[in-house]
Amino acid sequence: MPTLTTTVEELAAFGQHDFGCTDWMRIEQQRVDTFADATDDHQWIHVDPQLASSGPLGSTIAHGYLTLSLVPRLLDQLLTISDQVRGTNYGMDRVRFTSPVPVGSEIRLAAHLTEARVRGDGGVRYRIAVRVELRGQERPAMVGESIYLAYAA
Numbered sequence: 001m002p003t004l005t006t007t008v009e010e011l012a013a014f015g016q017h018d019f020g021c022t023d024w025m026r027i028e029q030q031r032v033d034t035f036a037d038a039t040d041d042h043q044w045i046h047v048d049p050q051l052a053s054s055g056p057l058g059s060t061i062a063h064g065y066l067t068l069s070l071v072p073r074l075l076d077q078l079l080t081i082s083d084q085v086r087g088t089n090y091g092m093d094r095v096r097f098t099s100p101v102p103v104g105s106e107i108r109l110a111a112h113l114t115e116a117r118v119r120g121d122g123g124v125r126y127r128i129a130v131r132v133e134l135r136g137q138e139r140p141a142m143v144g145e146s147i148y149l150a151y152a153a
Contacts, residue, residue, distance in 0.1 A: 008152035017113040019078040024106040035066040064097035074109035088149040095144035106135040
């Protein structure tokens, strides 16, 4: 799906909007290992392919928080705010990790604008329902709602 390019003012007027889905992204062991190093979370299910191959899932899996951390990067494929001079990740609501992400699998982001409101300081707070999908699987890996602030020049 092509990237939607809009302004902060236009975003505030959208109401609800379906952004569609990103391209598929393969989750490699190196990314999982790097995330494990950054977070000091070296559980065997994430970083030991040999041990994980005989475990309950048959392979290593991505950390749930790694999946979550990819949301802003993936969202960049769907939305560009052309006049934004400052943007803030304001938070997340209702995040659930509903299915493991095996190393070697492919994920994509489906996103839907649920709300955009002008704030008293001139910024726009907007909420995007996000769903991280796994190729070939009906159940998503993660669902939630991202909240952002955007300010124009």
